[in-house]
Amino acid sequence: MSENPMRDAIQSAIDENPVLLFMKGTPEQPACGFSARTVAVLQSLGQPFAAVDVLPDPRIRQELSELSQWPTIPQLFVEGELVGGCDIVMEMYQSGELQKTLGVESPQGEEQAPAEPEVAQREAPPLSIENKL
Amino acid sequence: MEVNPEELKERIENGIPGSSAEVTGDGHHFNAVVSARAFNGLSRIAQHRLVYDVFGSELGERIHALSIKTRTADE
Numbered sequence: 165m166s167e168n169p170m171r172d173a174i175q176s177a178i179d180e181n182p183v184l185l186f187m188k189g190t191p192e193q194p195a196c197g198f199s200a201r202t203v204a205v206l207q208s209l210g211q212p213f214a215a216v217d218v219l220p221d222p223r224i225r226q227e228l229s230e231l232s233q234w235p236t237i238p239q240l241f242v243e244g245e246l247v248g249g250c251d252i253v254m255e256m257y258q259s260g261e262l263q264k265t266l267g268v269e270s271p272q273g274e275e276q277a278p279a280e281p282e283v284a285q286r287e288a289p290p291l292s293i294e295n296k297l
Numbered sequence: 298m299e300v301n302p303e304e305l306k307e308r309i310e311n312g313i314p315g316s317s318a319e320v321t322g323d324g325h326h327f328n329a330v331v332s333a334r335a336f337n338g339l340s341r342i343a344q345h346r347l348v349y350d351v352f353g354s355e356l357g358e359r360i361h362a363l364s365i366k367t368r369t370a371d372e
Contacts, residue, residue: 198362234342235349235356236363251364252341 170227174216178241181214183266186228187238191215198250199238205257206240209268242266299324300360305352312351315370325361334370341367 178184183206189195191203195217206213218225218237229235232246240247242265247253256262263269302320309318309331316333329348336344344367352360 233346235353246342248342248345251366252345255341255366 168227170221170223171231174224174228174231177214177216178244181241182243183211183213184241185213185215185238186218186224186241187215188217188219190217195219196237198236202238202240202250202253205253205262209257209263209266211266211268298359300327302327305329305360305363309348309351313347326364327360327362328364328366330366330368332368332370336367336369 185191185199185202185206187194187196187199187203189199191207194200194203203215216224218228225237228237228239232239234246234249236249238249238253240249240253247256247262247265253262256265300322301324302322305322305327306318306320306329309320309329310316313331313333313335315335316331318329318331320327320329322328331348333344333347335347339347345365348365348367349356349363352363356363
């Protein structure tokens with residue numbers, strides 16, 4: 165354990181959630197267009213994901229960016245790896261790479277209702293970065 | 298103070314040797330399309346990091362939002 169509970173909590177969230185989105189706001193109420201677009205892509209694929217709102221505490225974003233070496237929000241992690249922000253997620257969605265990364269089928273042509281995002285509710289880490297879905 | 302897209306273009310091109318950039322924006326939100334030989338063989342994440350690194354802590358502050366598309370020089 166490091167002496168940085170926030171960093172530990174973020175790392176645990178990344179390790180424990182196969183698909184995790186750090187975003188501004190919540191999937192129901194995104195607080196930023198980039199976060200909203202990223203959520204929409206995941207939902208259109210019917211991909212369950214956990215989400216962490218970075219807005220309640222500025223330290224979340226600060227520690228996340230130091231950990232991931234990525235300066236902007238949103239940030240999508242799949243199986244513990246940073247996939248990218250909104251631009252990369254959109255580009256990968258359009259090319260079909262995102263669907264491969266997530267192991268889902270592209271919904272086009274198939275009857276597929278957008279699934280409700282599954283909420284992975286974790287016990288509250290030290291600084292309450294649990295999502296508020 | 299508003300940021301001029303031309304300034305971002307010049308800084309990207311100076312910061313990433315051999316790159317060429319097209320930047321549009323309204324003074325706060327910007328779109329950058331960057332081609333560079335330095336991107337060859339790098340993941341998208343690594344390519345975007347090179348561009349972000351040019352601006353460091355200005356991102357989210359002086360430069361409110363920067364959308365990036367990267368291309369290797371061969372594309």
